[in-house]
Amino acid sequence: MSTETFPDTVASTISPDHFRAVMRHLPTGVAAICAEDPETGGPAGLIVGTFQSLSLDPALVTFSVARTSSSWPKVARARWFSVSLLADGQQPICKALSSKTGDKFQSISWTKSQFGTPHIDGALGWIDCAIREELDGGDHILIVAEVLQMQAAEGEPLVFHGGRLGSFRESAAS
Template identity: 55%
Template sequence: MTAMIEQTHYRTVMGHLPTGVVAVSAILPDTAQPWGMIVGTFQSLSLGPALVSFSVAHTSTSWPRLRTAGQLCASVLGVGQKDVCKALSGKNPDKFAYVDWRLSPGGSPRVTGAHAWIDCQVVHEFDGGDHVIVVAEVTAMDGGDGEPLVFHKGQLGGYRQPIAV
């Protein structure tokens, strides 16, 4: 028996769990241009082999383009990077026009000033209801100091203070 949970109530309750804000990006093979999207479901999946996962809505128009690259860079945004989040989650055809970035060791866009970055290669995709669950193998990574940007109860912020959207 499948429980019927009202979607608005589901979102409200699940919003109590803070999530990290991660820019997933690649150089598109067909245009050689940087492309990216924001995910709030990025997580460590396995230590051996080193795997990460994230989920993307089936309705996403960015994921089909990123998928073609295979090699991605996940930039864990810092608390001061709200504008980067807005730029990469928008519909602008040049999402990186106002985002400072450089190539990661794997050749994907790495957001400058990100709290951490993870180069990875897509290895699996699984159906997850109205989302696809992407599993990727880590090929390189590094992190620094600072506070990550989080999404909590409908707001972007840090651990200490929300930032108005």
């Protein structure tokens, strides 16, 4: 174990545009974070490309959302949410849930979980979660959530890379 200490702050010279230009080279999966908004009783949701496992024991996941998100407060109010791992071909769902206006769920087929959260039909899997912590992540909020139950299906993932949505293709070198 390292005993090295780090300064409390480090002055970064990285501009947001440069950061975005470099990070767009890293492909990410696409996940729909959905809940039942306790204020309206209807579904609320958003898309994240930062979803990942955090811990096996206890089973924890994490993702980040922009502080400016108008959808995250609706999901956060519910305290319970579901994650639908979007499949290749579900680009329209991604676009609908990324929209800033209108009824995001109007054209989306989904099933209500035992926790009342929307599971997107045709997704590669779903994970029901409870919010454990919201942490400061600069212009984003880092969410840590406990996994309550989960299930997987067969198929290929929807992937975001270089500003585009697409599918995963195995390398010829494999």
